[in-house]
Amino acid sequence: MKLKPLDSGGIMLSYRCQSGCRHCVYACGSKWQDWMSRDFLENLLRGLKETSENLKGFHLAGGEAFLNFDLLLFAVEKCTELGVPLEYVETNAGWCVDYATGVEKLKLLKDAGLRSILISVSPFHAETIPLKRTLTAIRVSEKILGAGNVIVYMWQFIDLIDRFSREKPIPLNNWIKTFGNEAAGSLFWDGYALIPGGRAGVELGFLAPSKYPPEHFARENCLREILLSGHVHFDPYGHYIPLFCGGLSLGKIEDLAAFVKTFDYRKLPLVKILVEEGPYGLFIFAQNEFGLELENKFFAGKCHLCVEVRRFLAQTGVFEELAPKAFYENLRSTLPPLEE
Ligand code: SF4
Ligand code: SF4
Numbered sequence: 202m203k204l205k206p207l208d209s210g211g212i213m214l215s216y217r218c219q220s221g222c223r224h225c226v227y228a229c230g231s232k233w234q235d236w237m238s239r240d241f242l243e244n245l246l247r248g249l250k251e252t253s254e255n256l257k258g259f260h261l262a263g264g265e266a267f268l269n270f271d272l273l274l275f276a277v278e279k280c281t282e283l284g285v286p287l288e289y290v291e292t293n294a295g296w297c298v299d300y301a302t303g304v305e306k307l308k309l310l311k312d313a314g315l316r317s318i319l320i321s322v323s324p325f326h327a328e329t330i331p332l333k334r335t336l337t338a339i340r341v342s343e344k345i346l347g348a349g350n351v352i353v354y355m356w357q358f359i360d361l362i363d364r365f366s367r368e369k370p371i372p373l374n375n376w377i378k379t380f381g382n383e384a385a386g387s388l389f390w391d392g393y394a395l396i397p398g399g400r401a402g403v404e405l406g407f408l409a410p411s412k413y414p415p416e417h418f419a420r421e422n423c424l425r426e427i428l429l430s431g432h433v434h435f436d437p438y439g440h441y442i443p444l445f446c447g448g449l450s451l452g453k454i455e456d457l458a459a460f461v462k463t464f465d466y467r468k469l470p471l472v473k474i475l476v477e478e479g480p481y482g483l484f485i486f487a488q489n490e491f492g493l494e495l496e497n498k499f500f501a502g503k504c505h506l507c508v509e510v511r512r513f514l515a516q517t518g519v520f521e522e523l524a525p526k527a528f529y530e531n532l533r534s535t536l537p538p539l540e541e
Pocket of ligand 1: 218220224225226227321
């Protein structure tokens with residue numbers, strides 16, 4: 202079974218982000234320091250063009266890409282120059298402290314070829330980003346890029362956040378106190394359609410409306426997500442991350458076209474298990490080989506189970522696929538603990 206040629210995805214310029222949200226699939230936050238090198242970025246963009254004639258679109262992201270604006274601008278320029286279809290830049294808007302700052306940056310990006318922007322808004326982002334900045338970023342983006350080119354993910358949270366505060370960040374505990382565990386859990390998990398991978402299951406799993414024991418996922422493999430999705434994320438270290446599987450690397454990219462052509466999932470022991478048997482198979486492997494116990498533990502989704510097992514296996518230090526290592530060290534949020 203070959204790797205389906207990629208056609209879309211994200212380029213993570215860094216894992217660095219001032220927010221460190223509890224739902225972050227890539228466990229981003231302020232402890233991360235590194236940024237993608239310009240040489241690697243250019244090489245990657247050339248590789249994307251070479252690998253597929255059918256690229257639907259890529260987005261630029263972090264972490265928070267605006268924290269290194271020069272690199273972000275360079276990335277937009279290079280996408281334009283090399284003809285890589287750039288869908289949008291994704292941002293948490295924390296940098297947009299006032300209208301003038303927004304205009305200055307957006308104009309530069311537009312001149313470099315940016316056509317669209319995705320602005321995040323949710324209770325998770327609102328823990329660190331005052332709504333006022335988000336609204337300013339939306340207003341500026343509509344002015345510079347045109348209202349039809351601004352994706353607000355997700356609009357429906359704006360009014361709810363505004364009820365708490367427009368000026369200040371809002372601790373997630375306030376939502377839980379106001380709505381109660383059940384309604385807040387449903388709002389977070391169903392309302393935001395949380396992906397239970399990365400930090401989400403670890404931090405927010407206890408609030409999920411439905412939770413299951415490991416054997417519930419026994420019939421779910423990850424063939425579609427790992428080999429067949431065609432959607433991929435590249436991290437600043439060059440890791441090829443299938444779909445949204447933060448912390449799982451199919452390898453480090455040097456020559457993308459050659460990588461995709463010669464990739465054989467059977468050479469990566471954990472990826473092989475995930476493709477053929479899914480995270481429950483990975484749990485059984487970790488139990489038999491390394492003594493992992495998950496008695497009485499319940500999971501919000503198969504990716505939650507997967508991350509829990511991978512976190513355990515990462516401690517053995519023997520599996521190259523569990524990368525970057527710091528992903529596993531940053532799975533716990535640095536925000537104040539939630540009241541369970
Ligand atoms: S989800 Fe939050 S922590 Fe993750 S990159 Fe986005 S803003 Fe940063
Ligand atoms: S269970 Fe693991 S490998 Fe499968 S899609 Fe989720 S994170 Fe990816």
